[in-house]
Each structure stands twice: as structure tokens, then as C-alpha cells.
Amino acid sequence: MSERYFVTGALGCIGAWIARLLLERGVTPVVFDQGSDRSRLEAILAPDAMGAIEFVEGDITDSAMVQRALAASGARRVIHLAGVQVPTCRANPTLGAMVNVVGTLNVFEAARVLGVERVVYASSAAVIGLGDDGNGPVSERGGGEPTTHYGWFKRTNEGNARVYYLDCGLSSVGLRPLAVYGVGRDTGVTSDPTEAIRHAVLGRPFGIRFSGETDFVYVADAAEAFVACADRAPDGAHVFNLHGETAQVTDFVGLVDEALPGARDLIDVGGAPIPIPSALDDSALRRTVPGVPSTPLRAGIVETVRRFVELKERGWWADPTSRRAGL
Numbered sequence: 001m002s003e004r005y006f007v008t009g010a011l012g013c014i015g016a017w018i019a020r021l022l023l024e025r026g027v028t029p030v031v032f033d034q035g036s037d038r039s040r041l042e043a044i045l046a047p048d049a050m051g052a053i054e055f056v057e058g059d060i061t062d063s064a065m066v067q068r069a070l071a072a073s074g075a076r077r078v079i080h081l082a083g084v085q086v087p088t089c090r091a092n093p094t095l096g097a098m099v100n101v102v103g104t105l106n107v108f109e110a111a112r113v114l115g116v117e118r119v120v121y122a123s124s125a126a127v128i129g130l131g132d133d134g135n136g137p138v139s140e141r142g143g144g145e146p147t148t149h150y151g152w153f154k155r156t157n158e159g160n161a162r163v164y165y166l167d168c169g170l171s172s173v174g175l176r177p178l179a180v181y182g183v184g185r186d187t188g189v190t191s192d193p194t195e196a197i198r199h200a201v202l203g204r205p206f207g208i209r210f211s212g213e214t215d216f217v218y219v220a221d222a223a224e225a226f227v228a229c230a231d232r233a234p235d236g237a238h239v240f241n242l243h244g245e246t247a248q249v250t251d252f253v254g255l256v257d258e259a260l261p262g263a264r265d266l267i268d269v270g271g272a273p274i275p276i277p278s279a280l281d282d283s284a285l286r287r288t289v290p291g292v293p294s295t296p297l298r299a300g301i302v303e304t305v306r307r308f309v310e311l312k313e314r315g316w317w318a319d320p321t322s323r324r325a326g327l
């Protein structure tokens, strides 16, 4: 039996790319997700690859179910991504806390009881508010206080992970990406740049709801970072920023236009900048877990355009009422 990784929330964007990477390495992803929509996986996997994934449909807020599923998976490494994004936490903070905080506690508790090797979980750059660090990249110790419930929930998870190491010796890594982009990214405000590419490929207008500069991480790199930490992080309760490339949203649109001439005319940029430092210093991650790739923004955009064009040519969006309409 091949090695197995328990991956929560892997019907989502980052998780789908993690499942893809694990399959490429010949290991089995056991996907725990409350959803049943496999379209993000279908969009990036070869048609015959889906059969090698084990799916468990379940709610991360149900502690008994999480523990049962983790035990049945036989996995020694856990990658925890299940969560709801900023708009959901803003609209319903109680639900946000249940899924993002209690759900994460459920994962750690199950990992503790079952003695797994390590939990790698999605924190977020939203734990860092704007501080008085000047214009330089902000490390894990810099920045100000979070400005959203979502950011506080993610920060709480970092604290709880630390306590699990102190009390029980359960090792973990929390990764803090900012704006992940790539095929499958369709939820949350920072999904807008990816949504803009998809709309442009389909010849439709799209308005990106934020402006200014931010830290763009290509989704395949984010997936590599999660798996590398699951495989190679030293013991301890680590929290690492994940840096991609810092750029203005208008420059992002310019690169989309280079890859897809005319796209600029379809994409509008408006709204306030994201209230998170736009340049993250991830030297701690690079030092501690070397070898995580960092795709230049231009190359990541070219690849994303290529993939969306290929999906369009495959007739992915031919039926606008299908569940794929939103991907």
C-alpha cells in the first residue's frame, strides 16, 4: 500500500493542486471535504488519476467524524486546508469560528490521539495587519494586528498549534500565503485576479475588487510548500510566511494582456488595496525547508492562461448551467 496523506479541504483550490502533486509522487491523498464538487480536481488532473484518490465526505466541525476518518486513512501526515474565507467570516463570524478554529482544533486533537507525525495547516498572511515596518518585506515577527475575523481565527490557530507542541509534542507548520492564483482559485476576494484571467479567456468583462500592490503566489508553488513541510519540516510548532512575487494588480493585468492580447480591455481594477503587507519575507521557510519552488509571476500567468484556454477548448464551459460554470 502506498504512503497516505490525509488532506482536508482538498476539493478546494490549493488542496486540488496538493492532491495532484501527491499523485505525481505515487502517494495516496485521502481527501476529507464537506463538498462533493470535484470539478477543481477534474480541471487539473488526467482523467484516469481521479480513481487513485480516496474521498471522505465529512464536516470538519464534527470531531468524531474527523477522528474516525483520520484513523481509517492510516495517514501519518496531515495537511489541513478546510476553511471558509474572509467574506464568509465577515458575514457569519460564528460559522467562521466553528469551521476555521474549532475545525482546526478537531484536526489537531485527532492527530494527537492517533499520534500522527506532523500537521501542516493553512494559516494566512491575513494574520498580519499593516504595521509600521516601512516598505520592506515583513517577516513572521513584523506587521500589525489582523483587521478581519478571518485573520484573528487564523492567528488563534497558530497559538493553538503552539500549545499542542508544548503540551503534547505534536509538531506542526502553519503556512501564510497571501494571494494565491491559478486554475481552481474562485473563492474569496483575492481570487479576483484568477477570475479575471478566466473571464478574459471566455471573452467576458470582469472587475477586480481591489487595487494596489499584493503578494501573488502561484498555486503549484503553494502546493509544493505544503507537501515539503509535511515531508521535511523539523520538529516544533513553526509558522512560515509564503512569498511569491510582489506586484501591482495593474501589473498583473498587464502580464495577462501580454499572454492573452486584448485581455486588458476586459479587466477593470478598483477598490481599496488589501490591508495586509504586500511583501512577505519567507526566508525562514526557505532556510528551514529548502527547495520550495518560486515561479515568476509572468510564468505563472502564462501557465494559468494556457490551462484556461485548454479547458475552454475541451468544452469545459459549454453548458453554462453545469457546476463547472463557476470554475
Ligand SMILES: NC(=O)c1ccc[n+]([C@@H]2O[C@H](COP(=O)([O-])OP(=O)(O)OC[C@H]3O[C@@H](n4cnc5c(N)ncnc54)[C@H](O)[C@@H]3O)[C@@H](O)[C@H]2O)c1
Residues within 6 Å of the ligand: 008, 009, 010, 011, 012, 013, 014, 015, 032, 033, 034, 035, 058, 059, 060, 061, 080, 081, 082, 083, 084, 085, 099, 103, 122, 123, 124, 125, 176, 177, 178, 179, 180, 181, 185, 186, 187, 190
Ligand atoms: N487561496 C488563498 O489565497 C489563501 C491564502 C491564505 C490562506 N488560505 C487558506 O488556505 C486554505 C485553502 O484555501 P483555498 O483557496 O484552497 O480554499 P477553497 O475555498 O478553494 O477550499 C476550501 C475547501 O474547504 C472545504 N470546507 C469548507 N468548510 C468545510 C467544512 N466545514 N468541513 C469540511 N470541508 C470544508 C470546502 O468545501 C472547500 O473544498 C483555506 O484554509 C484558506 O483560508 C488561502
